[in-house]
Each structure stands twice: as structure tokens, then as C-alpha cells.
Amino acid sequence: MENFIQKLEADSTKLIVLGPxxxxxxxLVRSLQQLQxxxxxxxxLKLTNNxxxxxxxxxxxxxxxxCIETFLLILRLMQENPTQIIYLRGRQEMPMQWKAQSLQxxxxxxxxxxxxNHPFLEKAVDEFLDTLPLALYHTFYENGKINYIKLAH
Numbered sequence: 001m002e003n004f005i006q007k008l009e010a011d012s013t014k015l016i017v018l019g020p021x022x023x024x025x026x027x028l029v030r031s032l033q034q035l036q037x038x039x040x041x042x043x044x045l046k047l048t049n050n051x052x053x054x055x056x057x058x059x060x061x062x063x064x065x066x067c068i069e070t071f072l073l074i075l076r077l078m079q080e081n082p083t084q085i086i087y088l089r090g091r092q093e094m095p096m097q098w099k100a101q102s103l104q105x106x107x108x109x110x111x112x113x114x115x116x117n118h119p120f121l122e123k124a125v126d127e128f129l130d131t132l133p134l135a136l137y138h139t140f141y142e143n144g145k146i147n148y149i150k151l152a153h
Contacts, residue, residue: 004133006086006133007136007137007138008086008136014040015053015138016053016055017057018054019057020058021059022059024070032073045080045081053084055088056085057090058087060090060093062097067101067106068107071103074087088135098125
């Protein structure tokens with residue numbers, strides 16, 4: 001695991017910060033619906049402006065009945081917006097933590113009859129989580145102020 005801080009430099013940017021989610025799938029969905037109503041994201045989970053960013057504060061995966069759904073939705077957002085979604089690594093994304101939480105249990109249950117696939121998925125999750133930065137350093141302001149949107153939960 002390589003620990004690093006990601007730097008983000010941009011002008012006239014909206015920075016949407018979400019989390020920590022702790023597996024709160026429905027909160028994430030409601031937040032995305034609000035972003036859609038504000039025309040920041042479209043029906044395909046694509047950000048409508050290439051100068052906007054969504055930052056997940058880590059600790060998205062934890063003991064929750066919707067842990068895997070939360071994780072998969074974040075992955076889908078990252079797939080649709082590879083340079084505009086930043087998922088920070090929190091404590092719950094560390095190997096010893098996520099393997100003791102719901103995500104590991106859900107993977108085990110989903111592949112109970114396919115033992116060959118489970119170790120591959122565990123390794124893939126570990127490798128993905130190792131790519132996440134520990135923090136974000138940003139240097140963008142609009143008229144001397146940070147531009148932000150407050151979402152209701």
C-alpha cells in the first residue's frame with residue numbers, strides 16, 4: 001500500500017464533498033438525486049460540467065446492510081467520471097477493516113458456491129483500495145471563496 005495525497009488544481013470549480021457514508025446507500029442516492037435536480041449530474045451519473053468534482057471522504061464501506069450497493073455505486077460514478085470523482089481512503093477502506101466488515105461478508109455470501117472467484121475478488125478490492133489517496137489538497141477558489149453546495153439528507 002502506497003500512501004499519498006492527491007493534489008487538485010482547477011479554476012471555477014464546484015467541489016461536492018460527500019461522506020463519510022458508512023454504507024448509507026439511501027443517503028448517497030438522495031444526494032445524487034439532489035445533484036441531478038441542480039443539473040450537476042445527469043441520469044447516467046455523468047457530471048454535466050468537466051470543472052465539477054465529487055469527493056468521497058472515505059469510510060464509505062462499513063457495517064451496513066447496503067455496503068456492497070454503496071461501494072458499487074461509487075465505482076460506477078468513478079467509471080463514468082474517471083477524472084472527476086475522488087474517493088479518499090478512510091479507515092474502513094484499510095485491508096484489516098473492510099475484511100472484518102459487511103463488504104467481506106457480502107462477497108463471501110455472494111460467491112459461497114464459487115470458491116475460486118472469492119479470493120480473486122478479495123485481491124481486486126485490496127488492489128483498488130490501495131489506489132485511493134489518503135487526503136486531497138485543493139487549490140481552487142472563486143472570487144476568493146471556496147464554492148460549495150450544501151445537500152440536505
